[in-house]
Amino acid sequence: MLIRLLSFSLFQGVGALLAAIFMRVFAPSHGGVVVSSLVGALGATYFWLLWDLSRGLRVMRWLRSEETREVAVESGLWGEFSNRIRRVLRNNERAVQQRDERLQEFLAAMQASPNGVVLLDKDFRIEWFNQSAAMHFGLDARRDLAQHFANLVRDPSFAAYFAAKDFEKDVLMPGRASTATLPVRLSVHVHPYGAGRSLLLSRDVTAVEQAEAMRRDFVANVSHEIRTPLTVLGGFVETLQTLSLNDTERARYLDLMAQQASRMQSLVSDLLTLSRLEGSPLPTTQEWVDVSALVDQCRQEAGELSRVLWGQTHSLIFEIQGGLSLAGSATELHSAFFNLIGNAVRYTPAGKSIRVLASATDDGGALFAVYDQGMGIPREHIPRLTERFYRVDRSRSRDTGGTGLGLAIVKHVVQRHGAELSIASVPGEGSNFQIIFPPHRVQSRLATAPVEAIAA
Ligand code: ADP
Numbered sequence: 055m056l057i058r059l060l061s062f063s064l065f066q067g068v069g070a071l072l073a074a075i076f077m078r079v080f081a082p083s084h085g086g087v088v089v090s091s092l093v094g095a096l097g098a099t100y101f102w103l104l105w106d107l108s109r110g111l112r113v114m115r116w117l118r119s120e121e122t123r124e125v126a127v128e129s130g131l132w133g134e135f136s137n138r139i140r141r142v143l144r145n146n147e148r149a150v151q152q153r154d155e156r157l158q159e160f161l162a163a164m165q166a167s168p169n170g171v172v173l174l175d176k177d178f179r180i181e182w183f184n185q186s187a188a189m190h191f192g193l194d195a196r197r198d199l200a201q202h203f204a205n206l207v208r209d210p211s212f213a214a215y216f217a218a219k220d221f222e223k224d225v226l227m228p229g230r231a232s233t234a235t236l237p238v239r240l241s242v243h244v245h246p247y248g249a250g251r252s253l254l255l256s257r258d259v260t261a262v263e264q265a266e267a268m269r270r271d272f273v274a275n276v277s278h279e280i281r282t283p284l285t286v287l288g289g290f291v292e293t294l295q296t297l298s299l300n301d302t303e304r305a306r307y308l309d310l311m312a313q314q315a316s317r318m319q320s321l322v323s324d325l326l327t328l329s330r331l332e333g334s335p336l337p338t339t340q341e342w343v344d345v346s347a348l349v350d351q352c353r354q355e356a357g358e359l360s361r362v363l364w365g366q367t368h369s370l371i372f373e374i375q376g377g378l379s380l381a382g383s384a385t386e387l388h389s390a391f392f393n394l395i396g397n398a399v400r401y402t403p404a405g406k407s408i409r410v411l412a413s414a415t416d417d418g419g420a421l422f423a424v425y426d427q428g429m430g431i432p433r434e435h436i437p438r439l440t441e442r443f444y445r446v447d448r449s450r451s452r453d454t455g456g457t458g459l460g461l462a463i464v465k466h467v468v469q470r471h472g473a474e475l476s477i478a479s480v481p482g483e484g485s486n487f488q489i490i491f492p493p494h495r496v497q498s499r500l501a502t503a504p505v506e507a508i509a510a
Pocket of ligand 1: 393455456458
Protein backbone atom coordinates (compact mmCIF):
# COMPACT_ATOMS: atom_id res chain seq x y z
CA MET A 55 0.00 0.00 0.00
CA LEU A 56 2.88 2.31 0.89
CA ILE A 57 4.57 1.55 -2.43
CA ARG A 58 1.32 2.29 -4.20
CA LEU A 59 1.05 5.69 -2.44
CA LEU A 60 4.69 6.45 -3.17
CA SER A 61 4.32 5.51 -6.84
CA PHE A 62 1.16 7.60 -7.06
CA SER A 63 2.92 10.60 -5.47
CA LEU A 64 5.96 10.04 -7.70
CA PHE A 65 3.71 10.01 -10.74
CA GLN A 66 2.09 13.28 -9.66
CA GLY A 67 5.48 14.81 -8.85
CA VAL A 68 6.92 13.83 -12.22
CA GLY A 69 3.73 15.18 -13.94
CA ALA A 70 4.00 18.48 -12.08
CA LEU A 71 7.73 18.74 -12.80
CA LEU A 72 7.34 17.99 -16.51
CA ALA A 73 4.47 20.52 -16.79
CA ALA A 74 6.56 23.19 -15.04
CA ILE A 75 9.60 22.52 -17.30
CA PHE A 76 7.34 22.53 -20.36
CA MET A 77 5.83 25.90 -19.43
CA ARG A 78 9.24 27.35 -18.67
CA VAL A 79 10.73 26.25 -21.97
CA PHE A 80 7.84 26.71 -24.39
CA ALA A 81 5.64 29.45 -22.83
CA PRO A 82 7.56 31.39 -20.22
CA SER A 83 5.20 34.36 -20.60
CA HIS A 84 1.99 32.35 -19.75
CA GLY A 85 1.20 31.94 -16.07
CA GLY A 86 3.22 30.88 -13.14
CA VAL A 87 5.01 27.62 -12.28
CA VAL A 88 2.56 26.73 -9.52
CA VAL A 89 -0.46 26.63 -11.80
CA SER A 90 1.35 24.61 -14.50
CA SER A 91 2.62 22.19 -11.82
CA LEU A 92 -0.91 21.73 -10.51
CA VAL A 93 -2.23 21.07 -14.02
CA GLY A 94 0.65 18.62 -14.61
CA ALA A 95 -0.08 16.82 -11.32
CA LEU A 96 -3.78 16.62 -12.21
CA GLY A 97 -2.99 15.23 -15.66
CA ALA A 98 -0.59 12.71 -14.09
CA THR A 99 -3.32 11.69 -11.63
CA TYR A 100 -5.70 11.19 -14.53
CA PHE A 101 -3.20 9.05 -16.41
CA TRP A 102 -2.37 7.10 -13.28
CA LEU A 103 -6.03 6.37 -12.71
CA LEU A 104 -6.47 5.27 -16.32
CA TRP A 105 -3.42 2.99 -16.10
CA ASP A 106 -4.65 1.57 -12.78
CA LEU A 107 -8.13 1.07 -14.22
CA SER A 108 -6.70 -0.82 -17.21
CA ARG A 109 -4.80 -3.14 -14.82
CA GLY A 110 -8.01 -3.63 -12.79
CA LEU A 111 -9.90 -4.45 -15.99
CA ARG A 112 -7.24 -7.05 -16.95
CA VAL A 113 -7.65 -8.66 -13.54
CA MET A 114 -11.44 -8.59 -13.97
CA ARG A 115 -11.17 -10.27 -17.39
CA TRP A 116 -8.81 -12.84 -15.96
CA LEU A 117 -11.25 -13.63 -13.14
CA ARG A 118 -14.11 -14.02 -15.60
CA SER A 119 -12.14 -16.40 -17.76
CA GLU A 120 -12.13 -20.14 -16.76
CA GLU A 121 -8.35 -20.23 -17.05
CA THR A 122 -7.03 -18.89 -13.76
CA ARG A 123 -3.64 -20.56 -13.71
CA GLU A 124 -1.57 -17.65 -15.19
CA VAL A 125 -2.30 -14.31 -13.45
CA ALA A 126 -3.08 -11.29 -15.70
CA VAL A 127 -1.06 -8.78 -13.64
CA GLU A 128 2.13 -9.76 -11.84
CA SER A 129 3.08 -6.67 -9.81
CA GLY A 130 1.60 -4.04 -7.60
CA LEU A 131 -1.63 -4.13 -5.65
CA TRP A 132 -3.52 -5.75 -8.54
CA GLY A 133 -0.74 -8.35 -8.87
CA GLU A 134 -0.94 -9.23 -5.20
CA PHE A 135 -4.73 -9.26 -5.38
CA SER A 136 -4.57 -11.67 -8.37
CA ASN A 137 -2.03 -13.90 -6.64
CA ARG A 138 -4.11 -14.15 -3.50
CA ILE A 139 -7.24 -14.91 -5.47
CA ARG A 140 -5.32 -17.53 -7.43
CA ARG A 141 -4.17 -19.16 -4.16
CA VAL A 142 -7.74 -19.23 -2.81
CA LEU A 143 -9.01 -20.68 -6.08
CA ARG A 144 -6.28 -23.33 -6.08
CA ASN A 145 -7.07 -24.33 -2.49
CA ASN A 146 -10.74 -24.54 -3.38
CA GLU A 147 -9.95 -26.62 -6.45
CA ARG A 148 -7.83 -28.99 -4.37
CA ALA A 149 -10.57 -29.31 -1.72
CA VAL A 150 -13.17 -30.03 -4.40
CA GLN A 151 -10.86 -32.62 -5.99
CA GLN A 152 -10.28 -34.31 -2.62
CA ARG A 153 -14.01 -34.31 -1.91
CA ASP A 154 -14.61 -35.77 -5.34
CA GLU A 155 -12.02 -38.51 -4.78
CA ARG A 156 -13.56 -39.33 -1.40
CA LEU A 157 -17.02 -39.47 -2.98
CA GLN A 158 -15.72 -41.80 -5.72
CA GLU A 159 -14.10 -44.06 -3.09
CA PHE A 160 -17.31 -44.08 -1.10
CA LEU A 161 -19.34 -44.97 -4.20
CA ALA A 162 -16.80 -47.69 -5.10
CA ALA A 163 -17.22 -49.13 -1.58
CA MET A 164 -21.00 -49.07 -2.00
CA GLN A 165 -20.57 -50.76 -5.39
CA ALA A 166 -18.49 -53.49 -3.76
CA SER A 167 -21.18 -54.16 -1.18
CA PRO A 168 -22.86 -57.56 -1.58
CA ASN A 169 -26.05 -55.86 -0.41
CA GLY A 170 -28.17 -53.76 -2.74
CA VAL A 171 -28.09 -50.00 -2.09
CA VAL A 172 -30.57 -47.57 -3.71
CA LEU A 173 -30.65 -43.82 -2.99
CA LEU A 174 -34.12 -42.32 -3.36
CA ASP A 175 -35.07 -38.64 -3.40
CA LYS A 176 -37.99 -37.20 -1.43
CA ASP A 177 -40.45 -38.43 -4.09
CA PHE A 178 -38.93 -41.97 -3.97
CA ARG A 179 -37.33 -41.49 -7.39
CA ILE A 180 -34.09 -43.35 -7.95
CA GLU A 181 -30.96 -41.18 -7.70
CA TRP A 182 -28.30 -43.87 -7.59
CA PHE A 183 -28.02 -47.65 -7.11
CA ASN A 184 -25.23 -50.17 -6.95
CA GLN A 185 -24.60 -53.34 -8.95
CA SER A 186 -26.16 -55.67 -6.36
CA ALA A 187 -29.37 -53.60 -6.35
CA ALA A 188 -29.38 -53.77 -10.15
CA MET A 189 -29.22 -57.58 -9.90
CA HIS A 190 -31.75 -57.85 -7.07
CA PHE A 191 -34.41 -55.68 -8.76
CA GLY A 192 -33.39 -55.94 -12.45
CA LEU A 193 -32.56 -52.21 -12.65
CA ASP A 194 -30.77 -50.53 -15.56
CA ALA A 195 -28.98 -47.20 -14.91
CA ARG A 196 -29.70 -45.82 -18.43
CA ARG A 197 -33.38 -46.59 -18.20
CA ASP A 198 -34.37 -46.40 -14.55
CA LEU A 199 -32.62 -43.40 -12.98
CA ALA A 200 -35.16 -40.76 -11.88
CA GLN A 201 -37.96 -43.35 -12.07
CA HIS A 202 -40.30 -43.88 -9.14
CA PHE A 203 -39.03 -47.01 -7.35
CA ALA A 204 -42.52 -48.42 -6.71
CA ASN A 205 -43.25 -48.25 -10.45
CA LEU A 206 -40.34 -50.59 -11.14
CA VAL A 207 -40.72 -53.10 -8.29
CA ARG A 208 -44.27 -54.35 -8.29
CA ASP A 209 -44.17 -57.32 -5.94
CA PRO A 210 -47.42 -57.18 -3.87
CA SER A 211 -45.75 -57.54 -0.46
CA PHE A 212 -43.26 -54.81 -1.33
CA ALA A 213 -46.01 -52.58 -2.75
CA ALA A 214 -47.98 -52.93 0.50
CA TYR A 215 -44.86 -52.17 2.57
CA PHE A 216 -44.08 -49.11 0.44
CA ALA A 217 -47.66 -47.85 0.51
CA ALA A 218 -47.92 -48.21 4.32
CA LYS A 219 -44.74 -46.10 4.71
CA ASP A 220 -44.00 -47.98 7.93
CA PHE A 221 -40.29 -48.57 7.56
CA GLU A 222 -39.60 -49.89 11.07
CA LYS A 223 -39.01 -53.41 9.79
CA ASP A 224 -37.88 -55.03 6.56
CA VAL A 225 -40.05 -56.87 4.04
CA LEU A 226 -39.36 -60.21 2.35
CA MET A 227 -39.93 -60.55 -1.38
CA PRO A 228 -38.74 -62.68 -4.29
CA GLY A 229 -35.72 -61.38 -6.23
CA ARG A 230 -35.95 -60.48 -9.91
CA ALA A 231 -34.05 -63.65 -10.93
CA SER A 232 -36.24 -65.92 -8.80
CA THR A 233 -37.69 -69.01 -10.49
CA ALA A 234 -39.67 -71.96 -9.19
CA THR A 235 -36.61 -74.22 -9.29
CA LEU A 236 -34.10 -71.60 -8.11
CA PRO A 237 -35.92 -69.28 -5.71
CA VAL A 238 -34.20 -66.05 -4.64
CA ARG A 239 -35.47 -64.33 -1.49
CA LEU A 240 -34.68 -60.72 -0.67
CA SER A 241 -34.98 -58.78 2.55
CA VAL A 242 -35.69 -55.13 1.68
CA HIS A 243 -35.53 -52.30 4.20
CA VAL A 244 -36.12 -48.57 3.61
CA HIS A 245 -34.24 -46.15 5.91
CA PRO A 246 -35.39 -42.51 5.73
CA TYR A 247 -32.60 -39.93 6.17
CA GLY A 248 -31.81 -36.25 5.59
CA ALA A 249 -34.54 -33.97 4.26
CA GLY A 250 -37.11 -36.54 3.18
CA ARG A 251 -34.66 -38.78 1.30
CA SER A 252 -34.46 -42.59 1.68
CA LEU A 253 -31.82 -45.26 1.59
CA LEU A 254 -33.17 -48.63 0.41
CA LEU A 255 -31.10 -51.69 1.33
CA SER A 256 -31.68 -55.17 -0.09
CA ARG A 257 -30.06 -58.40 1.12
CA ASP A 258 -30.14 -61.86 -0.48
CA VAL A 259 -31.48 -64.10 2.32
CA THR A 260 -32.04 -67.22 0.18
CA ALA A 261 -29.29 -69.22 1.91
CA VAL A 262 -30.40 -68.08 5.38
CA GLU A 263 -34.01 -69.01 4.65
CA GLN A 264 -32.99 -72.38 3.20
CA ALA A 265 -30.82 -73.12 6.24
CA GLU A 266 -33.70 -72.18 8.51
CA ALA A 267 -36.09 -74.41 6.52
CA MET A 268 -33.57 -77.26 6.69
CA ARG A 269 -33.23 -76.79 10.45
CA ARG A 270 -37.01 -76.88 10.84
CA ASP A 271 -37.26 -80.01 8.65
CA PHE A 272 -34.44 -81.64 10.55
CA VAL A 273 -36.07 -81.05 13.95
CA ALA A 274 -39.41 -82.30 12.58
CA ASN A 275 -37.74 -85.40 11.09
CA VAL A 276 -35.81 -86.25 14.26
CA SER A 277 -38.94 -85.83 16.37
CA HIS A 278 -40.88 -88.05 13.99
CA GLU A 279 -38.13 -90.73 13.88
CA ILE A 280 -37.94 -90.85 17.69
CA ARG A 281 -41.68 -90.66 18.25
CA THR A 282 -42.43 -93.73 16.14
CA PRO A 283 -40.39 -96.28 18.14
CA LEU A 284 -41.36 -94.53 21.37
CA THR A 285 -45.06 -94.93 20.56
CA VAL A 286 -44.54 -98.61 19.73
CA LEU A 287 -42.55 -99.11 22.94
CA GLY A 288 -45.25 -97.35 24.96
CA GLY A 289 -47.87 -99.63 23.41
CA PHE A 290 -45.94 -102.76 24.36
CA VAL A 291 -45.35 -101.52 27.90
CA GLU A 292 -49.09 -100.92 28.26
CA THR A 293 -49.82 -104.40 26.90
CA LEU A 294 -47.40 -105.97 29.38
CA GLN A 295 -48.95 -103.96 32.19
CA THR A 296 -52.58 -104.69 31.39
CA LEU A 297 -52.67 -108.16 29.88
CA SER A 298 -51.67 -111.35 31.60
CA LEU A 299 -49.40 -112.98 29.04
CA ASN A 300 -47.78 -116.37 29.00
CA ASP A 301 -43.97 -116.68 28.91
CA THR A 302 -43.76 -117.09 25.13
CA GLU A 303 -45.90 -114.04 24.46
CA ARG A 304 -44.01 -112.01 27.06
CA ALA A 305 -40.66 -112.99 25.48
CA ARG A 306 -41.95 -112.02 22.05
CA TYR A 307 -43.08 -108.59 23.29
CA LEU A 308 -39.78 -107.99 25.07
CA ASP A 309 -37.99 -108.93 21.86
CA LEU A 310 -40.01 -106.38 19.88
CA MET A 311 -39.36 -103.76 22.55
CA ALA A 312 -35.62 -104.44 22.38
CA GLN A 313 -35.79 -103.93 18.60
CA GLN A 314 -37.41 -100.49 19.02
CA ALA A 315 -34.91 -99.51 21.70
CA SER A 316 -32.04 -100.51 19.44
CA ARG A 317 -33.59 -98.47 16.61
CA MET A 318 -33.60 -95.39 18.81
CA GLN A 319 -30.04 -96.11 19.88
CA SER A 320 -28.88 -96.28 16.24
CA LEU A 321 -30.66 -93.02 15.48
CA VAL A 322 -29.09 -91.20 18.44
CA SER A 323 -25.70 -92.65 17.60
CA ASP A 324 -25.95 -91.50 13.94
CA LEU A 325 -27.12 -88.04 15.06
CA LEU A 326 -24.14 -87.76 17.39
CA THR A 327 -21.80 -88.88 14.60
CA LEU A 328 -23.23 -86.21 12.29
CA SER A 329 -22.94 -83.48 14.88
CA ARG A 330 -19.34 -84.54 15.65
CA LEU A 331 -18.53 -84.41 11.93
CA GLU A 332 -19.98 -80.92 11.64
CA GLY A 333 -18.39 -79.53 14.76
CA SER A 334 -14.88 -80.96 14.73
CA PRO A 335 -11.76 -79.69 12.92
CA LEU A 336 -10.89 -81.27 9.57
CA PRO A 337 -9.12 -84.66 9.78
CA THR A 338 -5.34 -84.44 9.86
CA THR A 339 -3.11 -85.26 6.90
CA GLN A 340 -0.39 -86.54 9.28
CA GLU A 341 -2.03 -89.74 10.53
CA TRP A 342 -2.06 -92.70 8.14
CA VAL A 343 -4.77 -95.32 8.27
CA ASP A 344 -4.05 -98.78 6.88
CA VAL A 345 -6.85 -99.55 4.40
CA SER A 346 -6.47 -103.38 4.65
CA ALA A 347 -6.92 -103.37 8.43
CA LEU A 348 -9.85 -100.96 8.21
CA VAL A 349 -11.66 -102.88 5.50
CA ASP A 350 -10.93 -106.17 7.29
CA GLN A 351 -12.86 -104.86 10.31
CA CYS A 352 -15.73 -103.87 7.97
CA ARG A 353 -15.60 -107.33 6.41
CA GLN A 354 -16.20 -109.01 9.77
CA GLU A 355 -19.02 -106.60 10.62
CA ALA A 356 -20.61 -107.08 7.18
CA GLY A 357 -20.49 -110.88 7.62
CA GLU A 358 -22.20 -110.49 10.99
CA LEU A 359 -24.86 -108.17 9.57
CA SER A 360 -25.46 -110.51 6.65
CA ARG A 361 -25.88 -113.41 9.08
CA VAL A 362 -28.29 -111.46 11.32
CA LEU A 363 -30.40 -110.05 8.48
CA TRP A 364 -30.27 -112.78 5.87
CA GLY A 365 -28.72 -115.88 7.45
CA GLN A 366 -25.16 -115.71 5.94
CA THR A 367 -26.18 -116.12 2.37
CA HIS A 368 -24.39 -113.21 0.65
CA SER A 369 -21.26 -113.79 -1.28
CA LEU A 370 -18.94 -111.05 0.03
CA ILE A 371 -15.86 -110.47 -2.12
CA PHE A 372 -13.14 -108.09 -0.92
CA GLU A 373 -10.36 -107.03 -3.32
CA ILE A 374 -8.00 -104.90 -1.28
CA GLN A 375 -4.60 -103.66 -2.46
CA GLY A 376 -1.95 -104.27 0.20
CA GLY A 377 0.22 -101.42 1.53
CA LEU A 378 -2.42 -98.78 0.85
CA SER A 379 -2.85 -96.04 3.48
CA LEU A 380 -5.10 -93.02 3.69
CA ALA A 381 -4.38 -89.80 5.58
CA GLY A 382 -7.26 -88.94 7.86
CA SER A 383 -9.42 -90.12 10.70
CA ALA A 384 -9.69 -93.91 11.14
CA THR A 385 -13.04 -93.57 12.95
CA GLU A 386 -14.56 -91.41 10.21
CA LEU A 387 -13.22 -93.58 7.38
CA HIS A 388 -14.53 -96.70 9.09
CA SER A 389 -17.92 -95.07 9.49
CA ALA A 390 -18.07 -94.13 5.77
CA PHE A 391 -16.82 -97.51 4.50
CA PHE A 392 -19.10 -99.51 6.76
CA ASN A 393 -22.15 -97.40 5.93
CA LEU A 394 -21.63 -98.24 2.22
CA ILE A 395 -20.91 -101.92 2.82
CA GLY A 396 -23.76 -102.18 5.34
CA ASN A 397 -26.20 -100.58 2.86
CA ALA A 398 -25.11 -103.09 0.19
CA VAL A 399 -25.84 -105.94 2.63
CA ARG A 400 -29.18 -104.47 3.66
CA TYR A 401 -30.45 -103.69 0.15
CA THR A 402 -29.16 -106.82 -1.60
CA PRO A 403 -31.26 -110.00 -1.38
CA ALA A 404 -29.75 -113.16 -0.01
CA GLY A 405 -27.75 -115.26 -2.47
CA LYS A 406 -26.43 -112.30 -4.49
CA SER A 407 -22.87 -111.06 -4.37
CA ILE A 408 -21.36 -107.87 -2.99
CA ARG A 409 -17.89 -106.78 -4.13
CA VAL A 410 -15.70 -104.32 -2.20
CA LEU A 411 -12.65 -102.86 -3.92
CA ALA A 412 -9.83 -100.68 -2.59
CA SER A 413 -6.87 -99.79 -4.78
CA ALA A 414 -4.53 -97.01 -5.84
CA THR A 415 -5.46 -95.12 -9.00
CA ASP A 416 -3.13 -94.19 -11.87
CA ASP A 417 -2.84 -90.55 -10.77
CA GLY A 418 -1.65 -91.49 -7.25
CA GLY A 419 -5.09 -91.26 -5.63
CA ALA A 420 -7.16 -94.19 -4.34
CA LEU A 421 -10.52 -95.74 -5.04
CA PHE A 422 -12.85 -97.38 -2.55
CA ALA A 423 -15.86 -98.97 -4.23
CA VAL A 424 -18.81 -101.17 -3.25
CA TYR A 425 -20.72 -103.03 -5.98
CA ASP A 426 -23.90 -104.90 -5.15
CA GLN A 427 -26.51 -106.87 -7.04
CA GLY A 428 -29.35 -105.46 -5.00
CA MET A 429 -32.63 -103.81 -5.81
CA GLY A 430 -30.93 -100.73 -7.27
CA ILE A 431 -32.08 -97.12 -7.05
CA PRO A 432 -34.25 -95.29 -9.62
CA ARG A 433 -32.28 -92.47 -11.29
CA GLU A 434 -34.40 -89.58 -9.95
CA HIS A 435 -33.58 -90.47 -6.33
CA ILE A 436 -29.79 -90.54 -6.75
CA PRO A 437 -29.09 -86.76 -6.37
CA ARG A 438 -31.04 -86.69 -3.07
CA LEU A 439 -29.66 -89.84 -1.42
CA THR A 440 -27.17 -87.96 0.76
CA GLU A 441 -29.87 -85.70 2.25
CA ARG A 442 -30.67 -86.43 5.87
CA PHE A 443 -33.58 -88.86 6.30
CA TYR A 444 -34.02 -89.27 2.55
CA ARG A 445 -35.07 -92.84 1.84
CA VAL A 446 -36.05 -94.57 -1.38
CA ASP A 447 -37.40 -97.68 0.24
CA ARG A 448 -38.80 -96.56 3.58
CA SER A 449 -39.97 -99.93 4.86
CA ARG A 450 -36.80 -101.80 3.81
CA SER A 451 -34.70 -99.13 5.52
CA ARG A 452 -36.66 -99.39 8.78
CA ASP A 453 -36.90 -103.20 8.72
CA THR A 454 -33.14 -103.49 8.41
CA GLY A 455 -32.35 -100.92 11.14
CA GLY A 456 -31.68 -97.96 8.83
CA THR A 457 -31.80 -94.44 10.21
CA GLY A 458 -31.83 -92.53 6.90
CA LEU A 459 -28.60 -90.80 7.97
CA GLY A 460 -26.01 -93.27 6.65
CA LEU A 461 -25.27 -91.60 3.31
CA ALA A 462 -25.38 -88.12 4.90
CA ILE A 463 -22.57 -89.31 7.18
CA VAL A 464 -20.69 -90.75 4.18
CA LYS A 465 -21.00 -87.44 2.32
CA HIS A 466 -19.58 -85.48 5.29
CA VAL A 467 -16.66 -87.86 5.78
CA VAL A 468 -15.88 -87.79 2.05
CA GLN A 469 -15.92 -83.99 1.93
CA ARG A 470 -13.79 -83.69 5.05
CA HIS A 471 -11.15 -85.90 3.43
CA GLY A 472 -11.15 -83.90 0.18
CA ALA A 473 -12.56 -86.95 -1.63
CA GLU A 474 -15.49 -87.40 -4.01
CA LEU A 475 -18.51 -89.69 -3.79
CA SER A 476 -20.18 -91.02 -6.92
CA ILE A 477 -23.27 -93.19 -7.11
CA ALA A 478 -24.45 -95.24 -10.07
CA SER A 479 -27.32 -97.68 -10.08
CA VAL A 480 -29.60 -99.67 -12.33
CA PRO A 481 -32.95 -100.61 -10.75
CA GLY A 482 -33.28 -104.35 -10.48
CA GLU A 483 -29.59 -104.93 -11.24
CA GLY A 484 -27.59 -103.29 -8.50
CA SER A 485 -25.73 -100.23 -7.30
CA ASN A 486 -22.19 -98.94 -7.21
CA PHE A 487 -20.92 -96.44 -4.63
CA GLN A 488 -17.41 -95.08 -5.15
CA ILE A 489 -15.15 -92.83 -3.11
CA ILE A 490 -12.14 -91.32 -4.89
CA PHE A 491 -9.38 -89.99 -2.61
CA PRO A 492 -6.99 -87.27 -3.84
CA PRO A 493 -3.26 -88.15 -4.21
CA HIS A 494 -2.15 -86.02 -1.23
CA ARG A 495 -4.19 -88.27 1.09
CA VAL A 496 -2.88 -91.55 -0.34
CA GLN A 497 0.27 -93.58 0.33
CA SER A 498 0.87 -96.77 -1.58
CA ARG A 499 3.94 -98.50 -0.13
CA LEU A 500 3.97 -101.36 -2.60
CA ALA A 501 3.01 -99.79 -5.87
CA THR A 502 2.69 -103.22 -7.50
CA ALA A 503 1.21 -105.01 -4.50
CA PRO A 504 -1.25 -107.63 -5.63
CA VAL A 505 -4.89 -107.05 -4.86
CA GLU A 506 -6.00 -109.68 -2.36
CA ALA A 507 -9.39 -111.13 -2.94
CA ILE A 508 -11.11 -112.52 0.15
CA ALA A 509 -14.54 -114.03 0.22
CA ALA A 510 -16.29 -113.58 3.54
P1 ADP B 1 -30.79 -95.80 5.40
O1 ADP B 1 -30.44 -95.86 6.82
O2 ADP B 1 -32.24 -95.63 5.15
O3 ADP B 1 -30.18 -96.90 4.61
P2 ADP B 1 -28.96 -94.15 3.99
O4 ADP B 1 -28.69 -92.70 4.09
O5 ADP B 1 -27.82 -95.07 4.22
O6 ADP B 1 -30.18 -94.43 4.91
O7 ADP B 1 -29.50 -94.43 2.52
C1 ADP B 1 -30.53 -93.62 2.00
C2 ADP B 1 -31.45 -94.44 1.10
O8 ADP B 1 -30.71 -94.79 -0.07
C3 ADP B 1 -31.87 -95.74 1.70
O9 ADP B 1 -33.04 -95.55 2.46
C4 ADP B 1 -32.11 -96.60 0.50
O10 ADP B 1 -33.42 -96.38 0.03
C5 ADP B 1 -31.12 -96.07 -0.53
N1 ADP B 1 -29.90 -96.91 -0.62
C6 ADP B 1 -28.71 -96.71 -0.03
N2 ADP B 1 -27.81 -97.66 -0.38
C7 ADP B 1 -28.47 -98.50 -1.22
C8 ADP B 1 -28.08 -99.66 -1.95
N3 ADP B 1 -26.86 -100.16 -1.86
N4 ADP B 1 -29.01 -100.23 -2.74
C9 ADP B 1 -30.26 -99.71 -2.85
N5 ADP B 1 -30.68 -98.61 -2.19
C10 ADP B 1 -29.80 -98.00 -1.39
